[in-house]
Amino acid sequence: MDVNTRSLSSNNxxxxxxxxxxxxxxxxxxxxxxxDLTLINYIATQGEGRWNSLARCAGLKRTGKSCRLRWLxxxxxxxxxxxxxxxxxxxxxxxxxxxGNRWSKIAQYLPGRTDNEIKNYWRTRVQKHAxxxxxxxxSKQFQDTMRYLWMPRLVERIQAxxxxxxxxxxxxxxxxxxxSTTTTATGGPAMGYTDDFIHAPVNxxxxxxxxxxxxxxxxxxxxxxxxxxxxxxxxxxxxxxYFQGDQVxxxxxxxxxxxxxxxxxxxxxxxxxxxxxxxxxxxxxxxPFGLEDTMDNFWNVxxxxxxxxxxxxxxx
DNA sequence: AATCATGCCAACCGCCTTCGA
DNA sequence: TTCGAAGGCGGTTGGCATGAT
Numbered sequence: 138m139d140v141n142t143r144s145l146s147s148n149n150x151x152x153x154x155x156x157x158x159x160x161x162x163x164x165x166x167x168x169x170x171x172x173d174l175t176l177i178n179y180i181a182t183q184g185e186g187r188w189n190s191l192a193r194c195a196g197l198k199r200t201g202k203s204c205r206l207r208w209l210x211x212x213x214x215x216x217x218x219x220x221x222x223x224x225x226x227x228x229x230x231x232x233x234x235x236x237g238n239r240w241s242k243i244a245q246y247l248p249g250r251t252d253n254e255i256k257n258y259w260r261t262r263v264q265k266h267a268x269x270x271x272x273x274x275x276s277k278q279f280q281d282t283m284r285y286l287w288m289p290r291l292v293e294r295i296q297a298x299x300x301x302x303x304x305x306x307x308x309x310x311x312x313x314x315x316x317s318t319t320t321t322a323t324g325g326p327a328m329g330y331t332d333d334f335i336h337a338p339v340n341x342x343x344x345x346x347x348x349x350x351x352x353x354x355x356x357x358x359x360x361x362x363x364x365x366x367x368x369x370x371x372x373x374x375x376x377x378x379y380f381q382g383d384q385v386x387x388x389x390x391x392x393x394x395x396x397x398x399x400x401x402x403x404x405x406x407x408x409x410x411x412x413x414x415x416x417x418x419x420x421x422x423x424x425p426f427g428l429e430d431t432m433d434n435f436w437n438v439x440x441x442x443x444x445x446x447x448x449x450x451x452x453x
Numbered sequence: 454a455a456t457c458a459t460g461c462c463a464a465c466c467g468c469c470t471t472c473g474a
Numbered sequence: 475t476t477c478g479a480a481g482g483c484g485g486t487t488g489g490c491a492t493g494a495t
Contacts, residue, residue, distance in 0.1 A: 165464080165465075166463095166464075166465090166488095166489095167463075167464075167489090168463090168464090187479095187480070187481090188480075188481075189479080189480070189481095201480075201481085202465090202466095202480085202481080202482095203464080203465080205480095205481075205482090206463090206464070206465085207463090207464085210463075210464085211463075238483095238484065238485085239483090239484090240483075240484065241482075241483060241484085252482095252483075252484085253462080253463075253464090253484095254462080256484075256485085257461070257462055257463085258462095260461095260485095260486095261460065261461060261462080265460085
């Protein structure tokens with residue numbers, strides 16, 4: 138069935154009455170250029186308002202919801218396009234560890250990015266790698282892997298790309314196009330095993346099992362990520378054991394080490410209370426990171442290989 | 454060249470919350 | 475206070491693009 142002509146009969150199950158609409162006349166599916174222009178022009182002259190009436194007044198044969206979604210996710214002038222940058226990836230991981238699937242809340246900290254985009258990123262990229270590691274994305278193992286392996290690694294990549302600091306002696310870059318990933322390693326061992334993880338002091342007492350407890354006293358089993366890490370939503374400085382690099386190791390055993398990324402986000406001005414204020418005061422400004430991640434993804438084949446090894450050590 | 458598998462993402466669905474009469 | 479309308483949000487789907495076979 139043509140997506141544009143599908144029945145709308147199921148649309149009103151949600152309690153969102155569209156009774157004032159002529160349902161038989163409503164369009165669905167992809168928006169046309171003409172519809173986009175109509176919506177843009179209408180909002181440019183009349184501003185945003187009540188979406189149902191806006192849709193009617195603009196002459197769009199769409200539901201108000203559909204118009205709102207199209208505007209917020211695609212037509213808004215401040216919507217950012219292009220790959221999620223390394224910094225944005227790091228921020229998404231960090232914020233998701235705090236708040237879980239609170240996509241709209243996470244999106245507030247990534248100006249120009251929509252909750253839908255972040256959600257899609259998470260589902261297509263992060264969950265994919267959880268699958269590759271054969272663990273549930275909500276599992277403690279995966280959370281720890283993400284927190285103590287991937288995120289520090291990502292910080293290293295950011296620092297390396299910025300030319301500010303990196304302890305890595307080898308770099309591997311991945312480019313993902315479509316479904317495949319190609320990898321270019323420079324200076325690393327032939328087996329694509331980079332030593333990003335192997336060069337800094339390690340607290341041998343640290344394990345993923347105690348990691349959650351290391352930052353607070355609330356690290357007992359809870360399903361929600363934020364609760365899991367025992368982090369209050371607001372007025373909480375950045376996850377302390379994660380960002381205070383010298384105090385706690387992040388690996389699963391002594392073969393792991395942490396990059397010297399301490400307080401990276403704070404050093405970038407990413408204090409969350411400040412971020413709250415920042416967002417309130419200046420919601421239109423772009424996030425002060427300018428680095429584009431042309432590699433698309435910070436995980437590559439080598440990373441997965443290494444991570445699988447480390448992950449297995451964690452589990453066993 | 455054809456077919457299949459996979460990734461990506463725009464759009465929809467439906468529940469919940471907020472608003473306002 | 476109640477109730478319907480509208481908005482917000484997270485989950486899910488479907489179609490297109492691309493790569494693999």
